[in-house]
Amino acid sequence: MKIEALLVDLDGTLLDTVGDFVAALTPLAAELGAPAPSEALVRRLIGRGGAQLLRDLLAHWGLTVQDFEALRERYECHYRAVNGQRARLFEGVVVGLEGLRALGLRLACVTNKPQANAQALLERFQLAAYFELLVGGAQGLRAKPAPDSLLQACAGLGLPPARCLMVGDSANDAAAARAAGCAGVVLLRHGYNHGEPIEAVPAEAHLDGLDQLPAWLSDRAFLCPAAGS
Numbered sequence: 001m002k003i004e005a006l007l008v009d010l011d012g013t014l015l016d017t018v019g020d021f022v023a024a025l026t027p028l029a030a031e032l033g034a035p036a037p038s039e040a041l042v043r044r045l046i047g048r049g050g051a052q053l054l055r056d057l058l059a060h061w062g063l064t065v066q067d068f069e070a071l072r073e074r075y076e077c078h079y080r081a082v083n084g085q086r087a088r089l090f091e092g093v094v095v096g097l098e099g100l101r102a103l104g105l106r107l108a109c110v111t112n113k114p115q116a117n118a119q120a121l122l123e124r125f126q127l128a129a130y131f132e133l134l135v136g137g138a139q140g141l142r143a144k145p146a147p148d149s150l151l152q153a154c155a156g157l158g159l160p161p162a163r164c165l166m167v168g169d170s171a172n173d174a175a176a177a178r179a180a181g182c183a184g185v186v187l188l189r190h191g192y193n194h195g196e197p198i199e200a201v202p203a204e205a206h207l208d209g210l211d212q213l214p215a216w217l218s219d220r221a222f223l224c225p226a227a228g229s
């Protein structure tokens with residue numbers, strides 16, 4: 001088995017976006033009369049998409065709202081206004097993407113973040129050119145840990161999931177990769193995993209950063225595409 005493409009998560013994998021989430025949630029909390037969420041709390045909640053994040057936060061505050069959809073829309077509006085302003089690239093991302101490209105691997109970005117926000121982030125951080133396609137959160141696509149967005153990315157690449165390896169930062173990425181039938185999953189240690197140690201999530205590898213991935217792949221002939229093939 002050799003892999004031909006990587007499906008790469010966004011939040012917690014390419015970009016540290018926790019500051020954007022806090023900035024979007026702070027005015028929403030004020031509207032609801034709830035305390036501003038701390039960065040540590042938000043870090044534990046990121047990764048299952050915006051709707052789940054809001055449900056988890058409401059549960060944390062002990063609040064219920066009559067019109068959840070309206071709340072979600074207000075949150076998305078706050079988020080769009082701050083998207084990227086506090087985000088930063090994780091160390092090793094560009095070196096890692098360059099190395100993966102040099103190995104001849106095709107890249108797709110697969111995130112629970114709404115498509116437009118994800119696209120804007122890839123452009124803002126000059127990452128867009130590395131990716132053949134981006135599958136973000138959209139209506140009709142169940143968020144990871146469901147396999148929907150990964151399957152859509154594989155279809156877009158024209159590859160069976162067994163030729164694709166998922167790279168992410170959370171148990172959701174691992175579960176989505178298994179459910180989609182991907183070749184495996186590599187997890188990075190610098191992201192968000194709901195407050196749990198990432199090492200507890202079974203994976204083909206746990207790495208400190210994306211810059212370690214090309215060498216890890218090169219050491220495994222079954223995962224590395226034959227040069228020039």
Ligand SMILES: O=C(O)COP(=O)(O)O
Pocket residue numbers: 009010011012046047048049050110111112113114144
């Ligand atoms: O939960 C989100 O909104 C984003 O999460 P992801 O980029 O790690 O999939």
Ligand SMILES: [Mg+2]
Pocket residue numbers: 009010011012013047168169170191192
């Ligand atoms: Mg993530």
